[in-house]
Ligand SMILES: Nc1ncnc2c1ncn2[C@@H]1O[C@H](COP(=O)(O)OP(=O)(O)OP(=O)(O)O)[C@@H](O)[C@H]1O
């Protein structure tokens with residue numbers, strides 16, 4: 001097996017706010033294998049964008065008191081600003097949540113794409129530095145041709161016209177395709193897609209997702225896919241990391257997560273997937289904790305239908321359900337998922353059948369106890 005392309009270990013990210021220090025990301029661990037598409041899933045405000053911006057070195061106002069971000073064997077947190085700039089956009093690329101704010105409104109699509117292509121010839125510079133000097137090399141016609149080709153690859157039917165257009169002249173779906181084209185121009189090894197498509201209607205979103213899926217498959221790009229929707233994550237990813245309030249509460253290969261979800265938050269999210277029958281999901285009651293004063297034990301306890309006193313007293317370190325499948329919950333037992341996590345001792349508790357399947361609440365199903373009761 002090859003080395004993972006990205007390993008995030010014990011990542012902490014804080015912000016200074018008027019109310020005090022917001023401890024938003026609290027000890028996050030996840031790994032992305034070469035060529036794999038992993039998802040980071042959680043509700044709004046749980047820290048998905050903060051996590052990925054810290055991977056890209058795009059959080060100037062944050063502090064990272066602890067953690068490692070190991071990309072191709074190198075800890076990004078030990079690199080200088082200029083070394084990070086040099087990688088960003090070239091080896092690593094990001095499709096942002098909001099196409100309107102990530103495209104420059106005063107430049108045409110073509111101008112923005114050609115700038116990216118020219119910049120690629122300048123490996124020691126950040127895009128901003130490069131734009132300042134505008135060192136020109138290569139021929140304008142070649143860049144134009146490459147950009148137009150890329151626009152056809154994202155299935156834009158009038159690429160020449162879109163090349164000459166300003167972002168505001170395009171539909172939302174078109175802008176999202178342009179952003180995908182820009183992100184793939186540099187043929188990145190690693191792509192972060194932060195909810196591409198959420199601003200779009202469902203049909204357009206589906207098309208954009210299918211397209212992205214195809215493009216990364218062809219290129220064998222490793223992808224971290226950000227979404228609040230487990231249904232979308234299931235469609236696009238091989239592995240799912242479920243995030244709640246700045247922590248990974250459960251992580252598993254996609255099929256395992258759906259077959260045998262352990263964390264009550266994962267189960268809540270599963271119930272939140274809209275069904276064809278009702279069109280709406282159930283949602284999870286309550287709201288995220290205050291990041292400036294988060295619970296020191298389980299951050300989900302206040303919303304958890306199964307919380308016990310221990311959940312408010314002891315920190316729920318991740319435990320192994322199976323190899324590659326971890327959950328951070330006191331309600332089941334299992335060996336520590338990571339070496340530094342040593343705080344075990346909870347008994348296996350039956351939390352009943354998976355709620356989204358349950359017909360008989362309080363039955364003696366041991367779906368959860370089973371998975372977790374390893375010695
Ligand atoms: N620069 C910042 N300064 C202070 N707090 C911040 C900053 N950026 C993000 N936060 C806080 O971090 C928390 C997580 O935000 P984040 O944008 O990562 O959520 P998200 O999971 O991406 O949500 P969404 O699905 O809405 O995009 C929020 O409470 C947010 O207010």
Ligand code: NI
Nearest residue numbers: 048049050097
């Ligand atoms: Ni976000």
